[in-house]
Amino acid sequence: MANKLAVLALLVVLCSVVTRQAVGYSYADYPPPGPLPTPSPAPSGNDLAVGFYDRTCPDAEKIVRGVVEEAVKQNPGIGAGLIRMLFHDCFVEGCDASVLLDPTPTNPQPEKLSLPNNPSLRGFEVIDAAKAALEKACPGNVSCADVVAFAARDASFFLSNGRINVRMPAGRRDGSVSVSTSALQSLPRPSFNLTELTASFAAKGLDADDLVVLSGAHSVGRSHCSSFVPDGRLNASTSTMNPALAAAVRPGQPDRDRRPHG
Numbered sequence: 001m002a003n004k005l006a007v008l009a010l011l012v013v014l015c016s017v018v019t020r021q022a023v024g025y026s027y028a029d030y031p032p033p034g035p036l037p038t039p040s041p042a043p044s045g046n047d048l049a050v051g052f053y054d055r056t057c058p059d060a061e062k063i064v065r066g067v068v069e070e071a072v073k074q075n076p077g078i079g080a081g082l083i084r085m086l087f088h089d090c091f092v093e094g095c096d097a098s099v100l101l102d103p104t105p106t107n108p109q110p111e112k113l114s115l116p117n118n119p120s121l122r123g124f125e126v127i128d129a130a131k132a133a134l135e136k137a138c139p140g141n142v143s144c145a146d147v148v149a150f151a152a153r154d155a156s157f158f159l160s161n162g163r164i165n166v167r168m169p170a171g172r173r174d175g176s177v178s179v180s181t182s183a184l185q186s187l188p189r190p191s192f193n194l195t196e197l198t199a200s201f202a203a204k205g206l207d208a209d210d211l212v213v214l215s216g217a218h219s220v221g222r223s224h225c226s227s228f229v230p231d232g233r234l235n236a237s238t239s240t241m242n243p244a245l246a247a248a249v250r251p252g253q254p255d256r257d258r259r260p261h262g
């Protein structure tokens, strides 16, 4: 359990790290929720290993970390985006890099274009740069899914000034299925209440402890008010949010600009 929590703590979930331009990420834009996704099979995890690339691409993790360090130095908000990317990849079709796939004529609506991801998900260029460097060093040996996982781990490392440093198991395989409606159906919505959140985590084999850890890990990044309230205006006097928290996250509050953001 402690192990599981440690890994989840790393998967710091940023439900709503968005760019300034991401006006579309409002929960008022969501269609009515459909049925919960079919529960995922319990992962065996047996095929993943720390040091998975020790023989086939010994510098793999160092290469990804270097690219992420550069990106986070230039814009800490990208680090928050990379952490969120792992969550949004893993919650839909498993951790298989399906979130990276671009639209094609035969699949015009991949996960990338779904409401929870478009236009708010970011850091794709960091993944691309890391993958390009890996292709030079050891062509064809490192999966994109592992790059996404390493990058999220490394973003946590740099954003925490080295305090969070987890040994990330690897050996994920890249998937080829990417459907925007699966993302909409699988990812917990900003409007979800506790019952709905618990159910959406249960459908992924995660329990209430996992939900608490993932929620409590919302400590980096920033979001629009539209992710919290339907009319996009956080009114501390009418909100059901804890008043102290509501006051702290309201735009213009002094601590706002100390957080990594883009």
Ligand SMILES: *[C@@H]1O[C@H](CO)[C@@H](O)[C@H](O)[C@H]1NC(C)=O
Pocket (backbone or CB within 6 Å): 055, 056, 057, 137, 138, 139, 141
């Ligand atoms: C990639 O892995 C294979 C073994 O699966 C190995 O033979 C090859 O040398 C590796 N490539 C590089 C560039 O390390």
Ligand SMILES: *[C@@H]1O[C@H](CO)[C@@H](O)[C@H](O)[C@H]1NC(C)=O
Pocket (backbone or CB within 6 Å): 193, 194, 195, 196
């Ligand atoms: C949570 O939302 C669901 C779906 O809208 C609703 O049926 C349920 O009553 C809500 N539960 C609480 C405790 O508000």
Ligand SMILES: *[C@@H]1O[C@H](CO)[C@@H](O)[C@H](O)[C@H]1NC(C)=O
Pocket (backbone or CB within 6 Å): 233, 235, 236, 237, 238
């Ligand atoms: C917040 O809500 C109260 C009560 O409805 C209202 O009087 C007040 O004007 C609102 N404040 C803002 C900034 O919208």
